[in-house]
Amino acid sequence: MKLSIIATALAASVGLASAAPAIVWKSGGSSGPSHISDAIDARSLLSSVVDSDGEGDSSSSALAAVVFLVGREADGSEGLASLASSGKIPGVKGLYLTADEVHHHVRGMESSRTVARFAREGGRGSGDRVVAEVSMEEFRRKLASMAQTEVEGGDDAEMKITKAEQRRRRAISEADVLVVSVGVNEDPAKIDAAIVAAIDSSVVRSVVLSSVRSTAEVKHARKLAVGERFAKKAASNAGRRLQEEDAAAAAATTEGVYYVNMTPNIFAGLLFFFMFAFTAHLGLSCMNMIEGQTVYVKKYPxxxxEV
Known part of the structure; x- marks a missing residue:
């Protein structure tokens, strides 16, 4: 009965969220989860988790944080809500009451690469963190090697590993923050076991269980961004219209006042000058056309x- 109540609460906490939810477990135990409904961005959340010193665990080799990021379903919905509501992660539901924080609205959970970048930026206050994006299998190998409970292969098996794989394992071994990409098609039992193992492990200081935000939320965020852009453009146009209205008002104060290039007397003088010049030119031209005889005789015929 108690487990069913916890399952219902967990499903409600992740199923009704308008953005990606996040459940945080920290080392040292907790009296119960504190539900935070205020919106928080992923960078701030990871900064508070990664920079946590992990009271009760001073080991420098311990993992600062492990972030489990569940992918989207095939229809674009949030994967964590589907896992919680279907009861496929009973171990996590059993540890739900031991969580420290439950954030119902986390913005910016785009992908594992984005979360890894936020985790690196969040660790700058206490020294740069080494963050690695890993799969479920790589996380299980990392946890087993740190707890020294499992040894995979021997020298012969190690020789068969390629150099790229060796570099990959070396980078994971040096990381103190892991971002685990959890595919929705993976075995739910393995997902549940890996999350429970991380929460119960003494070498992991903080565990964050979250999900890539749904496609509907991405569309909503883009719609809000477009709305903000149009609002800024409308404000700019409103300012421009105010300037035009001010200019029109200033022009209205001088309505009925006209400016000319010359006075009426000057204009009349110019018209008379052109008329006089034209008349004089016409008269002189007509007089110039009059011709007389060029030879004069004393005795007329x-x-x-007359011929």
């Missing part, structure tokens, strides 16, 4: 003999 007889009358009738």
């Amino acid at each position: 007889h009358i009738g003999r």
Whole structure:
């Protein structure tokens, strides 16, 4: 009965969230989870988790944090809500009451790469953290090697590992923050066992269980961003309209006032000058066309003999 109540509470906490939820376990135990409904961005959440000193565990080789990031379902919905509501992770539901914090609205849970970048930035206050993105199998190998409960292979098996794989394992061994990508198609029993093992492990200081935000939330966030952009553009246009209205108001104060390039007397003088010049030119041209005889004789021809 108690387990069913916890399962219902866990499903409600992750199923009704409008953004990606996050459940945080920290070393040292807890009297019960504190539910935080205020929106928080992933960078701030990871900063508070990664920078936590982990009271009761002063080992420098311990993992500072392990972040389990559940992927989306095939329909684009949030994967963690589906796992919690279907009862496929009973171990996590059993440890739900031992969590320290339950954040119902975490923004920025885009992908494992984004979460890893936020974790690196969050650890700058106490020294740069070494963050690695790992799979479920790589996390189990890392946890087993740290707890010294399992030895995989021998010298012969180690010789068969490629150099790329050796570099990969070396980078994971040096990391103190792991971001575990959990696919929705993986075995739920293995997912549950890995999360429970991380919570119960003495070498892990903090465990964060979250999910990649759903496609609907991504569309909603983009819609909000477009709305903010249009609001800024509208404010800019409103300012421009106010300036145009001010200019129109200033022009209205001088309505009925006109400016000309010359006075009426000057304009009349110019018209008379052009008319006089045209008349004088026309008269002189007509007078220039009058021609007379060029030869004068003393004796005129007889009358009738003008030819």
